[in-house]
Amino acid sequence: MDKPDLYSKYSDLQRSDNLFVLDNYLDVSGWKAEDAVLDVGSGDGKFLIENLYPRLPENIGKLVGSDCSEIMVNFAKERYSVDEVEFAQLDISSQELPPNFENGFDHIFSFYTLHWVREQRQTYDNMYKILKPGGDMLLTFLASNGIYDIYLNMAKNKRWKPYSKKEYIAPFHGMKNPEKQLEKLLKKSGFKCNVCKVENRLFAFRNLDSFRKSVIAVNPIIPNLPPEDVSDYMDDYVKEARGLTKITIENMNNNAEESVSVDYKLFVVHATKPETVG
Template sequence: MNEASLYSKYSGLQKTDAKFVVDNYLRLVKWKSHEKILDVGSGDGDVLLEILLPGLPPDFHRLVGTDVSDDMVRHARNKCKHSKVDFVPLDIATSSIPPEFYEYFDHIFSFYCLHWVPEQRRAMKNMFDMLTPGGDMLLAFLASNPIYDIYENMAKSNKWAPYMHNVKKYISPYHHSEHPENELEDILKKEGFVSHLCRVEDRTYTFPSFQILSKSVAAVNPFIKKLPDDEVDNYIQDYVKEVRKLESITVETCNNNDNEEKVHVPYKLFVVFASKVV
């Protein structure tokens, strides 16, 4: 990801889906008193502080937000004023979780993180190991999105291929799956979870203009930081051209003085609720 401040400003899609999941699925979590909670991939901290935190029982003991990016962790720490909330660096696909986190958390949440993780089984194992017996987790991440088709198409061009040679690393492991729920259910069960819900939700997000789309691309596109500075604008322009080519994406011209175009992007979102049996 690019700098945390840019991500914070142009993360409307992530916040919209986090709110959707909290509003519709947080009821599945069974709360007790003084519990410890983990948020995996908390990024700039906005979702944790603005969407997750207000839904928690007031007597929780501790809420820990993690991210693989030190920049994101620093950004989140700087804006956090809650005495029971902290942010720490953590790669959810690490080969060794911090010993102090082993069977430490009663609940784990993750919003818009796990599609960045090729090592799905390792991530699920680590979350299993960090949960207390009887603990549970609520996850939301992309199963598929046209953005991944754009990555693949641009990676085939002679112009951008040198900067996108590891494109598969940045595509959801389930993007080309015919039955993503079955694949994920199988991983959950193999790592010891009882799966109560493993659903793919059909979602659509509307960018109000191509300008906002471009800013959002710059905020999360993993290849931009590899480009020479004088090629970034050209890359984004080519990206927008690829958006216009995709039949799955609908562009709507607005009847205003600027003739702005709304961009409707359909995608599939995993919602998962699973527990660790006592």
């Protein structure tokens, strides 16, 4: 992702899902004073600073936002810097972790990030290494979404095929029993799963323009297109969206504005690294 400014203005869907997860799954009652907290994929930093940070206990030791993208990290540092929060560059799926991350945190959060990551097993192995024994993590990311069917359909179009890559499809999209597959993976990395479920979610965009901007903010194909092709790409994207049952684009009140609603599946994971290993 390379459009932090647009993302910070057009990420209401992600924010609403992240808040749903915090409201329903965050429990800080067992936290200790000076606990260290890592947010994986903090992106523009907005959700971390405006929504997560205020919900954490006041006596936390450190709070680090991390992201693989230098552009995102620099934007977060500039726009959302507060004294108590650090931002650092980290690819959570890398083969080798920076030494200061290993065994360095009591809690990991990750919001709307892990559907971008192909190397799922390496990622959970890394999260396990990052956590101290007894540490826990709360994750949410897309299990499946119509946008990936749009990518697959547009890859059949000669004009967009050269820009389409398999790695843009979320790793669990279209899988049967995705929660079982994910739980298996987490257990292989050593985690005890307290929650590993798929939530059915529905989001209504204000109008078609806000849907288009929200797509442009996160779409991985658009940065590779010649700028003069972006408008045609988005027109074809919306055409494809109209053909999907999971996305509804309609003119509700007979005014000029069409509304867009999407339904999709979201993972919620709460998992613990056991106190004693082995």
